[in-house]
Amino acid sequence: MVPIIATIAASLAALLHVYIFVMESIQWTQPKVWRRFGVADQAAADVTKPMAYNQGFYNLFLAIGTIIGLALFWAGGSDAAGDVAGRTLVLFSLGSMLAASLVLVTSGAKYLRPALVQGTLPLIGFVLFLFA
Numbered sequence: 001m002v003p004i005i006a007t008i009a010a011s012l013a014a015l016l017h018v019y020i021f022v023m024e025s026i027q028w029t030q031p032k033v034w035r036r037f038g039v040a041d042q043a044a045a046d047v048t049k050p051m052a053y054n055q056g057f058y059n060l061f062l063a064i065g066t067i068i069g070l071a072l073f074w075a076g077g078s079d080a081a082g083d084v085a086g087r088t089l090v091l092f093s094l095g096s097m098l099a100a101s102l103v104l105v106t107s108g109a110k111y112l113r114p115a116l117v118q119g120t121l122p123l124i125g126f127v128l129f130l131f132a
Contacts (some may be wrong), residue, residue, distance in 0.1 A: 006128030007074070010066050010090055013097055013121035017063040020118070022106035025056030038110070062100075066099075090129055097122035 004083045034045035037052075069089030076082020101119025104111045 002128055003073075003132040006125055006132045007070055009128055010094060010131065013094060013125050014063040014066040014070075016118070016121060017059040017066075017097060021026055021056040021060035021063070023056070024052040024059065025043070028052040028056075046068035058100075062093050062097050065089055065096075068094060071078060087129060091126060094122040094126040103115055 023033050023036070028049050029042070029045050031042065031045075034042070034048075037049060039045045065090075069086045069092075072082045072086030073090060074086070076084070076086055098119050101115040101122070104115040104118060
């Protein structure tokens with residue numbers, strides 16, 4: 001049961017990071033998106049577009065790592081190399097998501113809510129995968 005709940009949490013964390021990728025790398029110059037990230041105006045969004053584009057891909061790569069890790073974990077069988085590789089990749093990817101949310105908190109108090117959104121599912125998935 002724990003592996004299933006861990007997989008659900010990890011999958012939701014991956015989906016969230018794909019959504020963040022879409023906002024940062026594809027939709028960044030749309031007012032509803034740059035306002036969500038606290039950007040002051042369209043000119044500032046245009047200037048920061050290359051940075052957001054790059055940052056979005058970091059989120060996408062973490063999501064891909066989680067998804068590949070989950071596939072290996074479930075295909076590997078217990079005590080198989082695939083299980084170990086999958087578990088390692090999931091833990092690394094979720095740990096990186098969590099670390100990124102902790103870095104976000106160090107940017108200022110106004111980033112606490114976004115950090116909680118970004119880091120809660122990876123934290124839950126990480127802890128559960130330790131016991132899966």
